[in-house]
Amino acid sequence: MSEAVISYDEVLEKFDPVMGLEVHVELGTNTKMFCGCSTEFGAEPNTHVCPVCLGLPGALPALNKIGVESAIRIGLALNCTIAEWCRFARKNYFYPDMPKNFQTSQYDEPICFDGYLDVEIDTDEGRKTFRVNIERAHMEEDTGKNTHMGGATGRIHGADYSLVDYNRAGIPLIEIVTKPIEGAGKYAPEVAKAYVAALRDILRNLGVSDVKMEQGSLRCDVNLSLRRTPQDELGTRSETKNVNSLRSVERAVRYEMTRHAARLLAGERIIQETRHWHEDTGITTSGRSKSDAEDYRYFPEPDLVPIAPSREWVEELRAALPENPAVRRARIQESWGLSDIDMQTLINADLLDLVEEAVAAGVSIEAARKWYTGELSRVANEREVDVASLGITPATLVRIEELIVSGGLNDKLARQVLEGVLAGEGDVDAVIAARGLAVVSDDGPLLDAIKDALAADPSVAEKIASGKIQAAGAVVGAVMKATRGQADAGRVRELLLEHLGVSE
Amino acid sequence: MSAISRDDVSHLARLAHIDIPSDQLDHYAQQLDAILEAVATVSAVDTADVVPMSHPVPSTNVFREDVPGPSLTASEALAGAPAVEDDRFRVPRILDED
Numbered sequence: 001m002s003e004a005v006i007s008y009d010e011v012l013e014k015f016d017p018v019m020g021l022e023v024h025v026e027l028g029t030n031t032k033m034f035c036g037c038s039t040e041f042g043a044e045p046n047t048h049v050c051p052v053c054l055g056l057p058g059a060l061p062a063l064n065k066i067g068v069e070s071a072i073r074i075g076l077a078l079n080c081t082i083a084e085w086c087r088f089a090r091k092n093y094f095y096p097d098m099p100k101n102f103q104t105s106q107y108d109e110p111i112c113f114d115g116y117l118d119v120e121i122d123t124d125e126g127r128k129t130f131r132v133n134i135e136r137a138h139m140e141e142d143t144g145k146n147t148h149m150g151g152a153t154g155r156i157h158g159a160d161y162s163l164v165d166y167n168r169a170g171i172p173l174i175e176i177v178t179k180p181i182e183g184a185g186k187y188a189p190e191v192a193k194a195y196v197a198a199l200r201d202i203l204r205n206l207g208v209s210d211v212k213m214e215q216g217s218l219r220c221d222v223n224l225s226l227r228r229t230p231q232d233e234l235g236t237r238s239e240t241k242n243v244n245s246l247r248s249v250e251r252a253v254r255y256e257m258t259r260h261a262a263r264l265l266a267g268e269r270i271i272q273e274t275r276h277w278h279e280d281t282g283i284t285t286s287g288r289s290k291s292d293a294e295d296y297r298y299f300p301e302p303d304l305v306p307i308a309p310s311r312e313w314v315e316e317l318r319a320a321l322p323e324n325p326a327v328r329r330a331r332i333q334e335s336w337g338l339s340d341i342d343m344q345t346l347i348n349a350d351l352l353d354l355v356e357e358a359v360a361a362g363v364s365i366e367a368a369r370k371w372y373t374g375e376l377s378r379v380a381n382e383r384e385v386d387v388a389s390l391g392i393t394p395a396t397l398v399r400i401e402e403l404i405v406s407g408g409l410n411d412k413l414a415r416q417v418l419e420g421v422l423a424g425e426g427d428v429d430a431v432i433a434a435r436g437l438a439v440v441s442d443d444g445p446l447l448d449a450i451k452d453a454l455a456a457d458p459s460v461a462e463k464i465a466s467g468k469i470q471a472a473g474a475v476v477g478a479v480m481k482a483t484r485g486q487a488d489a490g491r492v493r494e495l496l497l498e499h500l501g502v503s504e
Numbered sequence: 505m506s507a508i509s510r511d512d513v514s515h516l517a518r519l520a521h522i523d524i525p526s527d528q529l530d531h532y533a534q535q536l537d538a539i540l541e542a543v544a545t546v547s548a549v550d551t552a553d554v555v556p557m558s559h560p561v562p563s564t565n566v567f568r569e570d571v572p573g574p575s576l577t578a579s580e581a582l583a584g585a586p587a588v589e590d591d592r593f594r595v596p597r598i599l600d601e602d
Contacts, residue, residue: 029570036573045591046578054581065567087558094521096595148597149589163592166581295519300558308564 002283005258006265008186014265016230017188017257019181020223020237021132021249023199025174026142026216027070028209032170033141034061034104034304039172041215045165053170055100060303067172068111069317070208071139072309074174075112076318077202078134085308086111088139088301096164097143105175107298110138111307117202119194121187122348130187132195133179144169174208180234188257193250196220197350200246201325204353213244214389220249222277224256226264235260236270240284243277245386246350252277255284332356336365349377354388361394367401375415379422396421399428412485413437440486443495446479449487450496453478464500472496508536 011017029039035052051059075082089107115134120127144166176199184191200211200218211218220243225235238260243252260270275284323331329352333343336359346352351372358368372387380387400417403409409417409432420431432438440446453475454461463471472493479492497503510529513536517524524532578591587594 031570031572036568036571037575038572044578046576046581046593048575049581050573050575054576062568063566064570066570068567085564092519096593147592160597162595162597163589164595165592295515297519302559305559305561305566306564 002281002285003259004262004266005255006262008254008258011226011257011261012186015226015228015257015261016182016232017184017253018225018227018234018237019178019184019188019192019253021178021181021192021195022221022223023176023196024142024219024221025074025176025203025209025211026218027067027172027174028207028217029064029066029070029172031064033064033067033139033172034170036062037167037170043167046167048167049169053099054166055098061104061301063304063307064172067139068307068309070172070206071111071137071174072314073206073317073321074176074203074208075115075137076314077206077321077324078112078115078117078137078176078199080112080115080134080137082309082314083109083111083113083307084311085109085306087306088304089298090301091140091296091298093296095143096162097146098169099144099166103140103143104301104304105140105298106138110136111309112137117195117198119191119198121190121194123187127344130184130191130194132181132191135177135179137174137176140173140175142168142171142173182230189250189253192222192253193246196249197246198325201353205322205325205328207322213246214386216244219244222249222252222256224253224260225270226257226260235264236272238270238273238275238284240275240277241287245279245389247384247386248277248279251282252284255282259284342369345373349373349387351377351387358394358397361398363394363397363401367404368397371397371400371418375418379419390422392418392421396428403428403432407488408432408438410439410485410488413439437486439488440483443491446483446487446492446495447499449479449482450475450492450499452482461500464497464502467502469497469502507540508533512536 026039031037032039032048032053035050037048037050037053040048052061072082086106086109088104089109090102091105091107092102094101113134113136115137117132117134118129119132120129122128144164145168146162146164148160148162150160178195181188181191181195196218200213203209203218204211209217213219222240222243223237224240225237227233227235238256240252240256243249256275263270271286274287276287277284329343329347332338332352333340338346346355346369349372355365355368355372358372359365363371371392376387376390376392380390383390396418400409400414404411404414416435416437417428417431420426420435420437421428425431425434456478457474460471460474464475475496476489476492479496480487480489510526510533513524513529513532514526582588582591582593585593
């Protein structure tokens with residue numbers, strides 16, 4: 001059920017927002033955090049499981065070294081201190097997504113803490129850097145995947161049940177938690193989005209995760225509260241779970257600000273609760289209430305020994321960190337020869353990685369930029385999704401460009417081909433075949449179409465013959481129309497003049 | 505003096521997913537008190553100079569290489585499940601949730 005909201009401008013007049021962002025990232029290790037089961041996505045249900053991740057009695061965890069190493073590298077990239085000694089803890093709860101009845105996590109001894117990440121946002125005074133302080137980054141494990149059955153309207157509540165696949169249970173997760181983000185004011189939604197985007201860049205750059213928000217390997221929870229003035233104490237917060245695209249992070253912050261403000265102005269309390277984000281309607285709805293304070297009965301995990309990363313190891317990992325994304329951008333801009341504005345356009349639209357991927361696959365820089373900032377952005381905008389989730393592969397753009405260069409497609413047809421690919425009609429060649437979109441290169445049908453056009457308006461032929469060659473435009477237009485844009489206009493013109501025995 | 509209150513018992517019961525009728529809360533509070541009192545004798549030991557220990561062996565950094573090992577098949581994994589559907593564990597829905 002949707003709740004009352006007020007305008008964003010009114011929120012800003014009366015309140016000061018404070019955010020906290022929790023990001024879970026699934027590591028791209030070969031195996032799970034505590035057992036040797038594969039982490040591969042999309043396997044048959046319950047085939048990447050073993051006694052450890054199924055929580056069978058007597059099974060003992062064995063810690064993945066790369067999981068720990070990745071956590072330290074993430075911490076270093078986020079300017080964190082790396083703990084000299086820390087432990088895992090059991091977070092106890094009853095829920096069938098964790099067959100052990102606890103999640104192995106870290107509690108008061110996170111492996112990384114006290115860091116920061118500088119993000120850039122556009123403000124009325126130009127581009128500005130905003131520092132987001134990081135509270136901690138700790139290691140834990142993902143849960144199984146529940147599929148809820150029944151429960152539709154009209155079903156007896158008691159008939160509801162869930163089906164659980166534990167392939168995901170035990171996949172290494174790093175949870176990265178910010179300190180309260182204060183002082184962002186009206187730019188709070190942009191700061192939240194820029195933070196998650198910058199974090200994603202860093203994680204991808206470290207090679208620790210594929211950071212696919214649409215597949216859930218990067219997930220964001222948005223905590224938000226309002227207070228009257230920055231001098232006031234923090235207000236009660238809501239926690240919006242699983243906000244899974246950059247665009248949604250921005251929208252969820254904005255929505256929660258307008259919802260909180262409406263409640264507070266109406267004299268109501270903010271309930272401390274988790275909220276569900278609805279991508280389609282852009283609102284949140286009430287989830288689990290946290291008023292019945294959660295009690296996870298954390299205690300140190302007795303089956304895993306403490307982790308004490310030596311300073312030598314930490315410094316070795318620090319020295320081997322890859323180029324910082326900001327530095328990388330400067331390098332790309334120079335090698336592609338882009339202006340500041342062109343570069344910013346790609347970054348702001350979150351297209352740099354996609355364009356770079358396409359360029360790496362062999363698409364020209366100019367064509368890759370044109371497709372992503374033009375047609376693909378337009379379609380994404382129309383569908384209200386991120387361009388990345390359109391699922392256009394570099395191979396598609398490579399093939400389209402090949403066909404344009406060889407004369408098999410023109411721009412107009414290429415757009416129709418893309419439309420077909422986006423509609424799931426198959427790859428480029430399949431769409432061309434199914435829709436009959438190739439450029440007509442056979443002169444026979446073109447000549448027939450020219451003759452038809454001339455027959456429809458015989459005066460044009462006379463004009464052209466008497467030297468008014470510009471009149472050819474009308475015929476070329478008619479032929480293009482008759483061939484549904486599939487002719488090469490230059491060739492039509494040549495054929496027309498040849499047919500009338502006129503030379504330019 | 506009772507250190508464990510009726511509310512404590514009721515809270516613990518909820519966490520452990522067991523039903524304790526309200527007329528038995530006092531009964532269990534007294535029993536838990538007696539148990540805690542017995543265990544509390546260890547607090548008589550002077551531990552001022554003792555570092556808390558969470559593990560019986562003084563080792564750290566025990567790691568496994570990130571190399572896949574054998575997993576179970578779905579039928580092996582599901583062999584002990586009370587209910588199965590579509591190669592998944594079938595469980596009652598126990599909480600409102602995401």
